[in-house]
Amino acid sequence: MSDVFAQPEWDRRTLLRRAAAVGLLATPAVSMLSACVSGGSDEPQDQAEGEKSNTNPLGVDPKAPLEVIIFNGGLGTKYATDVDIPSYNKLYPEAKVTFSQTTEVGKVVQPRINAGDPPDMVNNAGAGLMDMAAIVKAGQAQDLTDLFNAPSLDIAGKTVKDTLVPGAYDQNLFDGKPYVLNYAFTVYGLWYNAALFKKNNWTLPKTWAEFTALCDKIKAAGITPFAYAGANAAYYQYLAILTSAAKIGGTEVLKALDENADGAWTAEPIKQAAAAWAEIGAKYSDRKFAGLRHTEVQLQQNQDRVAFYPCGSWLENEQAKDTPAGFEYAVIPLPSVTGADKLPQTAIYAAAGEMYYASSKGKNPRGGMEYLRHMLGKANAAEFTKLTKVLTVVQGAADGLTVSPGLTSGNELVKAAGSDYFGYRWPDLYKKLDTECQAATNQLMFQGGTADAFCARMQKAADAV
């Protein structure tokens, strides 16, 4: 009588040792497999091409099918299925547009790129997005110069490039050429409930001293003055820190980070900003937020348990289902830190985000580019904003739309800022730094870290890149 899983004749020890040997002996056979995994084929496949004309400036083949893949996240996919695809089909009714959506862009698209059969237009977004720099480096992204020089879809007399918000075009560049379209225009600031503030007669702060004084009042009222989600969205906070740094020292501070210049992270403005925010974290927030996710913190704000929350203009849409009636989203720029900030208080972080690109090695790269041109049409962009409550890079497309308080407030923010807005790209260029900065931020804000430690830690990581 023996139990179900008795020992086999040969004992297990030798079994596993020999299994290892088998694994190693089989490695020479690897050379046979080198043909299997390839980095993408270099032979150009037959790509669709048509005659250029006024209505077809990119030379799209009107009959060629088009495949687009959209990330299904905060923006949903309705703008693609209900606006952009019909728009494309209106001009090219014979072209069959295949649409698919996913929540894991990288895992779904990357193998197809490697197999030489990528989709024509890819919305590279979400937590699982692919490294855009790597895609460009591998020659997989279509050069969009023609797109931006083409005439706009529905704004007469202007090229696509001219219709964009100033500065948005530059964010599409890699080595001086545009390879990606950053479509959404997001503004960042401190979000709050305008109704709550009105009720309590709280005035919005413009200087740091006003900010801390107000936080004292809010704390006295039993509300947590400030919070961010340490568990999965610490990058909202480091954005706030770096925004303050840019206001103190000018946009060169951020440029140095993008270029990973020597000592960029230990610059004085960054230190000052970090110190100021560390104080806020220590006095006006709570350690428990280090373990909360962004949806949880945002819910707390909806219930008026948190006053200020640093975020981008997608916030209102994201919380749409849970925002109680009477809650009015509004946003203010970060208060000035020192008395001698280089940029005015109205300066904000605003950036184009949400990447879309056309596959250069796909079957229909021109169709992919044309699709992007349709997205940049003014009417389509306005529809996008209506559906998602997010602004696009198409200038003036959202003028006159009063969809919601948050959108209105965001729009005002943009207008007040004028040309004083900036962004940075180093998290996309150096992904490991992004991870490091999130950890460093949490340490700074929730674990009593110092500004010096923050800067030193980031510099060390930046030097290793």
Add this chain to the structure above:
Amino acid sequence: MSNLTEAPVGPPAAGAKSVGRRPDVKREVNAYTGLAHIALFLWAIATAGPLIWVLLSSFKTNTEIFLGQPFALPDSFSFETYVNAWNTAHVGRYFLNSVFVVAVSTAGTMLFGAMAAYVLARYRFWGNRFIYYLFVSGLAFPTFMALVPLFFILKGFGLINTFTGLILVYIAYSLPFTVFFLAAFFKTLPKEIEEAATVDGASHTRKFFQIMVPMAKSGLVSITIFNIVGQWNQYLLPLAIMQGAGADSKWVLTQGIANISTSAGYQAQWSTLFAALTLSILPMIVVYAIFQRQIQAGLTAGAVK
């Protein structure tokens, strides 16, 4: 004889020792029984508690889930989230896909795994050990390492986004565990019956299907359960394989839930996520509860020779 059944046994041997010890034993029994009950009860709460929470939360709004008391009753018991999960999130279709894929894959895994394990366990031939260790070494690698190469392989066969491809991959990746345990099990079966069948002129194949398999029932049952559970919960493999245009009609349940989960991350539909989770857990629990007796019997019966 299994001591878990109600089979009668002879009267306990009487002896001065046991009589004399009875009072001690009784005290000891009470203390242990009390502790035992507490421990078991606590663990049952720890086990069932989270599941009850998921069920309750599937009826709650986000605010209730994240800001309210965890086990408070929901404000309303509308089944909207379940309907939502079934229709909009297509949980119904994914559920059926999962059932189909897992049923065929488990059958295939058990068939081929048992065949391979049987041969490797009971026949001596050149290359036996090499093949056996080859199977076993597959246990030591994390599955997601294989995703990118696997995609290429399947593409070469034209099996991307097909149920055939997915099933073949499920079977292949379940073989190491199956072969490992079943080989060990087949090893222990007695040779006498087999030899008798050989003398009677049964072919190898006949011997396998008509004699060895029935004798090995308990081992087969337990490994089948493990395979069903493992394949039902498999996420990475379908993610890499079932993609492309129109793939979502072929998704399995885990992908559907991940989809809602990510949407939940962005659009905060947590209650729908929990409704989908409940829908995916319930069948497993029901099946297990119903077949629990057979499973137990299957597992222990094999111990009896």
Add this chain to the structure above:
Amino acid sequence: MRHGKYPFIIGFLAVPVALYVTFVVAAYLQTFQLALTDWSGLGPITYVGFDNFVTMWNDELFWRSVQHNLFLLFALPLLTIVIALVFAFLLNVGGGTRGGITRGVRGSKLYRVIFFFPQLLALAIVAVIFGRVFSPDQSGMINGLLPAGWGPILFLADKDLALLCILVVLVWQAVGFYVVLFSAGMGSVPQEIYEAAALDGASRVTLFFRVTVPLLWSTIQVAWVYLGIAAFDAFALVNIMTVERGGPDGATSVLAMMIYRNAFEFSQAGYASALGVSLFILTLAFAALTLRVTRRDAVEL
């Protein structure tokens, strides 16, 4: 019958081996190959020899991850097996001998069903559930039960507690299966042994250590190996449940998590493959070592 043996063997092995080699072995072998490159996951592949392994050796996060894996490696099998053995014992033998039949405590049948539930859940689902259990807020299940004033415990956001939380969840999920497994083993212990032990005046504790455990030794051994392999993985849990996905600040980073991030986020598929090879070697080494150290003559009945 010697003739006809080989066709039979080949016939039975053909399909499984073919499937396995095509879909599994081929895929894993390419990992070994990629470990020697600096492939980003896209684009051309260039060989760099053992550079990745050198980087790995110098990578502080790698050693921390290995440390965490080793911790799980010892704690997970130990805790799971001990708890599962105790529960299996209670459910099968712990009720004492009544009328000569050993049986479990009252309610055993119900307990056996409930205990198996966690096994039925995908690890991803478990991660979501326990994210709520451990929430550092009043709404968390554990924090909600604490009396006010004891302060919310940060759990997953606490550098010292985070890894323990992961361990707890892994144990929670694993125990059920091993209770069933050990129950099956205990079921095969013949009645006479228990009777003899009772005759000798053995308490249930003695019964447990002197009778049950030795008889189940080979099952325990297999369980230990299999749990160890699970400890080397732990990826799904860390990915979904932890703060900063491996945090706070690397406190819950495990090898599998590092591999995943390098492959799919940092565009360093070559380095990720090298890490994968290390994981493979570590797993095999562990399994071989465990079997060596726990080797005992099987107790024959």
